[in-house]
Amino acid sequence: MCNKYLILYMLTALFMLFSWPSMANTKRPTAALYHSPSSAQLEQGQLLFSWLMTQQSLKKAKSLAIKLKLHWRDNETFISLKDKNKLGWGEYRFSKKIHNAIALQAPHRYHDKHTGVIAKKLFTKGVVSSIALNSLPRYANSEEQNNLADLARLPHSFHSAYARAFAATFPQGKLIQLHGFSAAKRLTPQAQQAHIILSTGSVNRSEYLLQLQLCQNKQGWKSVSYPHQTSELGATQNSIGILMRHLGHLGFTHIELNLPTRKALTTHNTKLNQFANCLLESMP
Numbered sequence: 001m002c003n004k005y006l007i008l009y010m011l012t013a014l015f016m017l018f019s020w021p022s023m024a025n026t027k028r029p030t031a032a033l034y035h036s037p038s039s040a041q042l043e044q045g046q047l048l049f050s051w052l053m054t055q056q057s058l059k060k061a062k063s064l065a066i067k068l069k070l071h072w073r074d075n076e077t078f079i080s081l082k083d084k085n086k087l088g089w090g091e092y093r094f095s096k097k098i099h100n101a102i103a104l105q106a107p108h109r110y111h112d113k114h115t116g117v118i119a120k121k122l123f124t125k126g127v128v129s130s131i132a133l134n135s136l137p138r139y140a141n142s143e144e145q146n147n148l149a150d151l152a153r154l155p156h157s158f159h160s161a162y163a164r165a166f167a168a169t170f171p172q173g174k175l176i177q178l179h180g181f182s183a184a185k186r187l188t189p190q191a192q193q194a195h196i197i198l199s200t201g202s203v204n205r206s207e208y209l210l211q212l213q214l215c216q217n218k219q220g221w222k223s224v225s226y227p228h229q230t231s232e233l234g235a236t237q238n239s240i241g242i243l244m245r246h247l248g249h250l251g252f253t254h255i256e257l258n259l260p261t262r263k264a265l266t267t268h269n270t271k272l273n274q275f276a277n278c279l280l281e282s283m284p
Contacts, residue, residue, distance in 0.1 A: 034149035101173030112180030201241025
């Protein structure tokens with residue numbers, strides 16, 4: 001009897017194996033594909049973001065957002081956008097009340113845990129006037145075979161249109177990009193022991209970065225900067241940093257946070273306030 005049931009079990013397993021498609025061969029849903037915007041759409045996106053950053057021509061902005069199939073949400077304090085068709089074009093918030101020259105991107109919020117939450121908390125506190133988040137994971141499939149949905153790597157995306165709009169609107173502004181790193185994956189003691197790693201995406205350090213690092217260290221974080229104190233996570237291949245430098249804008253600041261720091265910023269309001277104050281107080 002045991003052999004009989006064993007044979008029956010094996011036959012059933014074989015039937016299931018060949019009757020059901022494997023997960024590896026199952027095509028991802030269309031909603032999980034990143035779709036590259038056209039040049040015309042990127043130009044329209046830049047114009048849209050410019051209007052929202054200055055809170056001007058809002059009727060035109062809403063019409064343009066609808067044309068681009070971006071979901072428009074409007075309340076008393078901010079306007080938010082998100083692509084309706086889940087094309088990977090991002091999620092955005094623009095303050096109606098705060099118009100400082102600081103914007104924040106979190107292009108890896110699903111992979112770099114808590115960075116999206118931190119970005120939204122800083123926006124709610126009025127630390128930044130706008131935020132740009134990714135709406136698909138960075139490793140989502142793309143309509144182009146060799147192109148991932150990484151908005152910090154893609155040279156032409158709605159995040160780059162956002163950066164262009166910011167650079168034109170705030171020539172002396174600071175575009176901050178928030179990321180997370182794993183200490184276990186770092187190769188040097190300096191990076192392994194750091195809470196925060198700062199860079200401008202180049203070998204140069206801005207005055208803002210130096211002041212930000214000084215402030216963070218005073219608040220008890222071990223903040224180090226690339227390349228003078230660590231050779232890792234310099235963001236030299238970051239597409240937004242490259243674009244900003246190409247535009248002659250020196251305000252790109254890349255912030256890497258280890259996991260305990262990210263957790264602390266989401267659970268301890270005092271730590272979040274300290275982090276926020278450093279972002280603001282380091283402005284010239």
